[in-house]
Amino acid sequence: MGVLVFLKGQFMPEAQALIPVNDRGFLLGDGLFETMLVVGGKPFLFGRHVERMTRGADFFKIKMPFSPEELQNFAAQLIERNQMPEAVLRLTLTRGPGRRGYAPDTSCEPTLVMTLHPAPPETRIQWKLVTSSFCIPAGNPLSAYKTTSKILHVMAQAEAVAKGADDALLLNTNGDVAETASGNLFWAHENMLCTAPTTCGVLPGITRAIVLEICGKLGIKLKVRAIGPEALRNSEGLFVTQSVLGIVPVAMFDGKPLKSSPLVYKIADNYHETLTA
């Protein structure tokens, strides 16, 4: 029977979870999504993910068909019915079926899907990162939202995998460090943690926000600033933040081994405590 999917207010086997071909999510990438970890039966930071999706829905004028409370309730049912207390949950919201052409029809009824996926392996991993040949626009107002128009990130990830790496460093059109294909990037420098400002064209990641809060809590000095990629090579440690894998230390950058600051493990441990609290 396969996994159950939540689609348009109902639970149904995946094989029956179908979308009309004129859904603008399918035709034009006209949608938003969120991915989060399910730990002990609960979607981690569900409220923050829904808050980001709601902000996106307001910006793109896509109707949000359910309240955060309703969504949380449906998510709990989905996890329960599938008996998947350790999993990855994806929420997708598109503008829904509409007529041809870019200009959105204000009468569109949105499509909301929730799906569950296998949890990532629990083993601690270290990544190889390579610089992507693709870059993202600096100062792009759309980068504040997690849209489904993600073909650049798909290509950057595919390119990294083809090079034997795990993730791709995306520079922006100014040549500054922005993010990776799968998450945000932090680097340690002179006993400080640094990350790129959102004005670099960076998605304001939920795990990025958690790391900023951990820095405040632990009194770790933090600098949010734009730098060129050469500075990363001399950093004292590098890690990627993302909602599925959390804190992922980077061991190799463009084929060269990196130093590993104790700050990276301090953050990783603290994040892990939050996750399992």
Next chain:
Amino acid sequence: MGVLVFLKGQFMPEAQALIPVNDRGFLLGDGLFETMLVVGGKPFLFGRHVERMTRGADFFKIKMPFSPEELQNFAAQLIERNQMPEAVLRLTLTRGPGRRGYAPDTSCEPTLVMTLHPAPPETRIQWKLVTSSFCIPAGNPLSAYKTTSKILHVMAQAEAVAKGADDALLLNTNGDVAETASGNLFWAHENMLCTAPTTCGVLPGITRAIVLEICGKLGIKLKVRAIGPEALRNSEGLFVTQSVLGIVPVAMFDGKPLKSSPLVYKIADNYHETLTA
């Protein structure tokens, strides 16, 4: 019963043309599309559109499930069965259903859809163009392909419509004139026609290519160059090129009326002859 749709090798009523929720086109805008005019029962420049889609499929490593000849045959059947000799034809090719995450699964079986839509009105139109608050990256290798990751163009078009305009001028991250939300842009200057080079981040439009050929044929001097938006205000005429509406003269730009060079109408007349030949 509604219009018939071509999906995965079969013709079916639109209501039955459904896509699995895990299609990467729906999840990540991981696909390509082409839109063309159907005139007298024939899709105009079908070969060129399929050629661009095939180039994209090669680049993104999406399988092309049918040969150009097969596609042309299916398109002819779709037009015939729907009795829509005057229409708009859209081809959509996505990577197809796949597992969660950006990195594409090489085993994906692609989704190919062909749909017919009402023909645009035949009356000659003139457009109001406004400068978008969104910009596209200059020198982006992905801009050579018509992908389904189009939320920026959706937003630019929505913004233009909200301002009472028909289309939006998109500048690139260098501040140069690139394209419009719906097509390419040409301007007349000192008895020459000008357009932005593809290095500006511009989609190499099929109608753009036809206009370049018409210029050669009629001996109209052509300059492909990057300019700032202020130069457009003083141009002797402006027009948008796109596959559905062809050559669309721009009468107003950011609220100011524009001159109208005879070159614009020369190109429009010649294009119309090609279309109806």
